[in-house]
Amino acid sequence: MNDPVVLAIVALIGVPAAQLGYAVVIEGILERIAARWERILRPWLWLAPALCLLSVFLIYPALHTVYLSMLDARSAAFVGVNNYLFVLTNHEMLLAVRNNLLWLVFFTGITVSAGLLLAVLVDRVRYESLAKSVIFLPMAISSVAAGVIWKFVYEFRPAGASQIGLLNAFLTAALPGFRPVGWLVNLLTDNFALIAVGVWIWVGFCLVVLSAALKGIPAELLEAARVDGATEWQGFWRIILPTLSSTILVVTTTLVILALKAFDIVYVMTNGNFNTEVIANRMYKEMFNIHHFGRASAIAVLLFVATVPVMIANIRRFRAQEALR
Amino acid sequence: MWRARARRVPLHAVVVGLCLLWLVPAVGLLVSSFRPPRLAAISGWWSALAPPYQFTLENYRAVLSAYNMERSFLNSLIITIPATVIPIMVAAYAAYAFAWMRFRGREPLFTLVVGSLVIPLQMTLIPVLRLFTAFKLVGTFPAVWLAHAGYGLPFAIYLLRNFMGALPRDVLESASIDGARPLAVFFGLVLPLSIPAMASLAIFQFLWVWNDLLVALIYVGGTPAVAPMTVTISNLVNSLGQNWQLLSAAAFISMALPMVVFFALQQFFVRGILAGAIKG
Numbered sequence: 001m002n003d004p005v006v007l008a009i010v011a012l013i014g015v016p017a018a019q020l021g022y023a024v025v026i027e028g029i030l031e032r033i034a035a036r037w038e039r040i041l042r043p044w045l046w047l048a049p050a051l052c053l054l055s056v057f058l059i060y061p062a063l064h065t066v067y068l069s070m071l072d073a074r075s076a077a078f079v080g081v082n083n084y085l086f087v088l089t090n091h092e093m094l095l096a097v098r099n100n101l102l103w104l105v106f107f108t109g110i111t112v113s114a115g116l117l118l119a120v121l122v123d124r125v126r127y128e129s130l131a132k133s134v135i136f137l138p139m140a141i142s143s144v145a146a147g148v149i150w151k152f153v154y155e156f157r158p159a160g161a162s163q164i165g166l167l168n169a170f171l172t173a174a175l176p177g178f179r180p181v182g183w184l185v186n187l188l189t190d191n192f193a194l195i196a197v198g199v200w201i202w203v204g205f206c207l208v209v210l211s212a213a214l215k216g217i218p219a220e221l222l223e224a225a226r227v228d229g230a231t232e233w234q235g236f237w238r239i240i241l242p243t244l245s246s247t248i249l250v251v252t253t254t255l256v257i258l259a260l261k262a263f264d265i266v267y268v269m270t271n272g273n274f275n276t277e278v279i280a281n282r283m284y285k286e287m288f289n290i291h292h293f294g295r296a297s298a299i300a301v302l303l304f305v306a307t308v309p310v311m312i313a314n315i316r317r318f319r320a321q322e323a324l325r
Numbered sequence: 326m327w328r329a330r331a332r333r334v335p336l337h338a339v340v341v342g343l344c345l346l347w348l349v350p351a352v353g354l355l356v357s358s359f360r361p362p363r364l365a366a367i368s369g370w371w372s373a374l375a376p377p378y379q380f381t382l383e384n385y386r387a388v389l390s391a392y393n394m395e396r397s398f399l400n401s402l403i404i405t406i407p408a409t410v411i412p413i414m415v416a417a418y419a420a421y422a423f424a425w426m427r428f429r430g431r432e433p434l435f436t437l438v439v440g441s442l443v444i445p446l447q448m449t450l451i452p453v454l455r456l457f458t459a460f461k462l463v464g465t466f467p468a469v470w471l472a473h474a475g476y477g478l479p480f481a482i483y484l485l486r487n488f489m490g491a492l493p494r495d496v497l498e499s500a501s502i503d504g505a506r507p508l509a510v511f512f513g514l515v516l517p518l519s520i521p522a523m524a525s526l527a528i529f530q531f532l533w534v535w536n537d538l539l540v541a542l543i544y545v546g547g548t549p550a551v552a553p554m555t556v557t558i559s560n561l562v563n564s565l566g567q568n569w570q571l572l573s574a575a576a577f578i579s580m581a582l583p584m585v586v587f588f589a590l591q592q593f594f595v596r597g598i599l600a601g602a603i604k605g
Contacts, residue, residue, distance in 0.1 A: 012406070015407050023508060027508040043428035043431070046418045049415045050418065050419035051419075053415060056475060057474075057475025058479070061449035061451075064451075068452070118343065122340060124333075125340055127340075135344065138351075139532075140584055141536065141583055142537075142580075144538055144576075145580050148573065148575075149351055152353065152569055162369070164365070164369045164569070166353055169371075208595055209598060263539055267538070267559065269562075283450075300445065300450070314439060314440070
């Protein structure tokens with residue numbers, strides 16, 4: 001299965017050819033059957049590949065996970081809600097829930113406010129597009145690479161030794177008497193050190209989306225407010241914020257989902273040690289370290305339940321948009 | 326005049342300051358990746374910016390040859406290209422049906438697609454892993470291609486359907502009246518007109534797959550012959566620990582291609598984000 005030559009042929013020629021061939025073949029069949037059947041079948045044949053992939057990789061597994069969550073470690077015997085009871089009372093898991101709440105509040109809150117603030121600020125400088133590109137850049141790299149970058153910033157050496165981590169070096173130089181901190185092992189700072197990495201990656205996303213919405217506010221509106229004697233501050237709270245509220249809601253829901261699913265950064269930087277555990281990493285450990293598939297499934301289901309409100313909000317928003325079309 | 330300028334100083338200070346805050350950590354890593362090991366271990370990277378300049382390419386040679394990074398780079402490419410091509414074409418067919426064909430159950434079905442945008446991947450990992458085990462696909466490239474294709478589809482269908490649905494109705498209808506078959510309408514009109522949306526989607530999916538850790542970790546795990554760079558680097562973080570010059574070189578090798586894609590095609594990327602900011 002992993003022979004590079006075979007793979008290259010399959011990947012670069014076979015896959016596209018099969019996909020083009022599919023459309024040609026189904027239309028060929030449709031032309032040869034009765035018009036009544038043709039009309040009924042056509043949409044389903046065009047949808048078939050997508051529906052197959054969606055069923056196999058999303059719908060069926062999601063339902064099956066609910067079932068597995070009520071079975072034991074090896075999915076052999078029915079245990080009812082035992083896995084949920086364990087997961088909801090286990091110390092490590094409760095810690096993970098607490099940390100995900102920290103992510104939810106601080107990651108989402110800081111990222112959205114910083115994105116909004118920057119959107120308003122860069123709107124007023126001539127190097128706007130350059131500044132946006134810089135802030136947006138971390139979106140292009142992996143959380144793994146971002147984790148390496150920030151682990152290096154947080155690097156700690158004992159007091160007195162030469163600090164090679166930027167943060168400790170800067171603080172010891174700037175504040176006389178400052179004692180270097182092990183940012184990723186200190187229980188007071190480590191969760192926030194991880195959340196800061198998430199903020200660094202995602203502010204660019206908020207900035208770009210909010211900035212585009214901001215451009216949609218007519219300049220005359222803000223100008224009229226200024227003429228009427230409104231300060232910039234009032235303009236922000238009374239005009240910009242209310243107009244952007246629906247866009248703010250969209251980026252917030254995106255970030256809420258990310259906060260709930262936080263995994264890569266934690267896995268790479270601390271692997272959940274020193275009280276930084278998160279739900280998704282907990283599930284990974286139940287799966288691969290402890291091999292308890294019942295508990296791992298129960299954790300996944302809880303994660304899903306937490307995203308349901310966002311899902312409903314998305315569907316409502318979609319329906320409202322459709323009604324306007 | 327100068328007073329108006331002076332009032333803008335805090336504004337510039339904040340914007341420039343934040344830009345620096347965003348750039349400096351990455352620059353630090355880049356500088357470290359060119360420093361000799363004995364210096365990287367005892368002094369901060371900023372001291373390399375003053376003479377005597379001592380830089381080396383040794384770290385890149387070391388990670389590429391000795392730590393499986395060369396193979397991993399290839400693996401990342403072999404994973405990413407089909408995992409980008411497959412879902413886009415599949416989604417284009419489905420989006421065409423959703424946007425331009427009438428059938429019973431169209432609305433509920435599309436609502437299901439919108440809902441599945443936010444299903445956490447975690448919900449699917451165990452059953453899919455078992456499926457792959459049953460078909461002896463664990464640790465192979467096709468497993469990762471198919472998984473990424475499935476996971477990328479809801480967003481791809483959503484984005485393309487919205488784009489195709491906004492194409493001018495009269496153009497498409499007059500083509501049908503002139504006797505063009507759906508196949509010809511799709512390949513002759515809909516697909517060419519949808520190229521901007523497909524380009525956004527391609528960049529999205531490319532970056533998403535290239536930067537993915539979780540999917541590769543679960544379905545490829547420890548198979549070095551298949552592991553992409555994200556998996557290899559996250560292992561190196563544990564095994565190399567304090568060897569920052571090697572870790573930073575490895576991280577930069579993994580960042581190079583997405584950064585090029587990003588700078589070359591930023592417009593499409595941004596347009597894709599604006600068109601549907603709810604990837605699950």
